[in-house]
Amino acid sequence: MPYMSREEIDARGPEPWPQSPADALARARAVMAQKGLAQANQQMGQRWPVGCVALEITQRCNLDCTLCYLSENSEAVKDLPLAEIMTRVEKIFVAFGRNTDVQVTGGEPTLRKRDELLAIVHRIHALGMRATLMTNGIRATRDLLRDLATAGLADVAFHVDTTQQRRGYQTEVELNALRERYLERTAGLPLSVMFNTTVHDGNFEEIPAVVAFFRAHAGRIRTASFQLQADIGRGIQGARGQAITSATAVAQIERGAGTPLQFSASLVGHPACSRYAMCLAANGSLYNAFDDLRLVAALQCATVGVQFDRAHPTVTARRLAYWLCGHPAFLPSVLGWLARKAWAMREDLVRSRGRVRTLSFVIHNFMDATKLEADRIEACAFKVITAGGPISMCLHNAKRDTFILRPIRFHRTTSTLFWNPLTGTETTEPELAIVGNGEARQHRHAKGRARDWSPRRSSL
Numbered sequence: 085m086p087y088m089s090r091e092e093i094d095a096r097g098p099e100p101w102p103q104s105p106a107d108a109l110a111r112a113r114a115v116m117a118q119k120g121l122a123q124a125n126q127q128m129g130q131r132w133p134v135g136c137v138a139l140e141i142t143q144r145c146n147l148d149c150t151l152c153y154l155s156e157n158s159e160a161v162k163d164l165p166l167a168e169i170m171t172r173v174e175k176i177f178v179a180f181g182r183n184t185d186v187q188v189t190g191g192e193p194t195l196r197k198r199d200e201l202l203a204i205v206h207r208i209h210a211l212g213m214r215a216t217l218m219t220n221g222i223r224a225t226r227d228l229l230r231d232l233a234t235a236g237l238a239d240v241a242f243h244v245d246t247t248q249q250r251r252g253y254q255t256e257v258e259l260n261a262l263r264e265r266y267l268e269r270t271a272g273l274p275l276s277v278m279f280n281t282t283v284h285d286g287n288f289e290e291i292p293a294v295v296a297f298f299r300a301h302a303g304r305i306r307t308a309s310f311q312l313q314a315d316i317g318r319g320i321q322g323a324r325g326q327a328i329t330s331a332t333a334v335a336q337i338e339r340g341a342g343t344p345l346q347f348s349a350s351l352v353g354h355p356a357c358s359r360y361a362m363c364l365a366a367n368g369s370l371y372n373a374f375d376d377l378r379l380v381a382a383l384q385c386a387t388v389g390v391q392f393d394r395a396h397p398t399v400t401a402r403r404l405a406y407w408l409c410g411h412p413a414f415l416p417s418v419l420g421w422l423a424r425k426a427w428a429m430r431e432d433l434v435r436s437r438g439r440v441r442t443l444s445f446v447i448h449n450f451m452d453a454t455k456l457e458a459d460r461i462e463a464c465a466f467k468v469i470t471a472g473g474p475i476s477m478c479l480h481n482a483k484r485d486t487f488i489l490r491p492i493r494f495h496r497t498t499s500t501l502f503w504n505p506l507t508g509t510e511t512t513e514p515e516l517a518i519v520g521n522g523e524a525r526q527h528r529h530a531k532g533r534a535r536d537w538s539p540r541r542s543s544l
């Protein structure tokens with residue numbers, strides 16, 4: 085597979101905004117068909133026009149990860165004006181519609197002013213979309229999480245791993261204590277909890293132990309997402325070694341899960357980009373929920389009109405049961421699957437008094453900045469929202485400065501203004517708002533490749 089040249093990367097910009105969710109769905113369907121990915125088990129273009137969108141509300145971060153997708157210039161960039169963020173939220177809604185997963189991210193989104201963060205989440209929720217807070221957890225206090233849940237936050241995703249070099253934690257296993265503390269902060273809140281873990285050369289052998297932690301907390305944790313090391317952004321660690329591939333990551337997850345998993349039953353976009361598996365959990369044991377590939381694919385196709393609510397699995401189960409009543413042809417295969425699962429889980433079901441939870445695993449295989457594959461970029465299910473429209477996250481991160489150092493144009497009733505990303509001021513002269521790399525890099529909080537790499541551990 086030839087990689088995109090620098091010229092090709094530079095020439096490619098954001099996609100035009102879809103005119104409507106129907107337009108977005110038709111485009112996604114067309115891309116999947118063109119790439120030969122429109123199988124029955126492909127959700128992109130069937131159920132969803134996009135996997136999720138990333139709304140970056142700040143470029144700043146309070147950590148300095150060894151694998152960071154931000155740019156050496158990010159810390160110098162002021163937070164986008166709230167009006168611009170809200171404009172992007174409205175555009176996401178017009179383009180992709182209700183139920184769109186909107187990742188409120190950065191940088192570290194909790195560095196944004198609290199009232200602004202709450203307003204952003206509230207607006208996403210008010211439009212019927214799902215807001216996910218992507219945080220390293222340092223500032224995600226119980227108090228903030230409760231206010232965010234009240235504002236309509238659906239999911240919180242804690243990013244915790246050894247690339248963050250947190251003081252007092254040398255290994256992933258030691259970090260399980262911190263994961264536990266973060267999980268405690270969400271107790272009783274109506275939030276779906278996710279943990280993000282970077283799989284890298286330094287922690288690959290520990291992945292089963294991390295998965296065992298997620299398994300022990302299945303139900304309270306709904307999703308465990310693993311991102312494979314990629315050479316992108318300001319991170320100093322560089323490209324991953326040969327031991328890490330999607331296949332070996334699957335094997336490590338299976339080791340920790342204690343069961344084989346099926347990562348190809350349900351696709352969201354390009355299979356080289358992301359993989360998804362779902363488990364049933366009872367009494368601390370996991371069971372592969374996707375063992376019947378044909379049934380999963382057939383149900384996915386047939387239930388595209390049924391809304392899945394991750395925050396309320398019982399609501400989703402009720403909707404599916406109701407749907408099943410109207411589609412009796414599926415009853416024998418669904419009941420057969422239920423009977424097989426119940427039999428396989430019988431001992432754990434007795435011990436858990438019939439209580440069953442779900443735990444999903446996601447593997448995301450971001451590309452190195454210099455090894456972008458055009459096919460995957462075109463079929464991308466994970467878009468970053470820019471002023472000019474949505475763009476593949478891999479492509480965005482390979483040319484982040486193009487977006488974050490560009491002036492933002494505002495139309496006022498009587499004039500057009502340009503917001504300068506380094507000063508945060510507005511001017512009527514576009515050339516005064518244009519900044520260069522060198523100008524930004526002089527920022528005193530240099531991070532990633534721009535800083536002197538004597539050991540520096542982040543505080544909590």
Ligand code: SF4
Pocket residue numbers: 353354357358448449450451460461463464465466476477478479
């Ligand atoms: S192109 Fe990159 S961001 Fe998009 S789905 Fe693939 S790996 Fe993810």
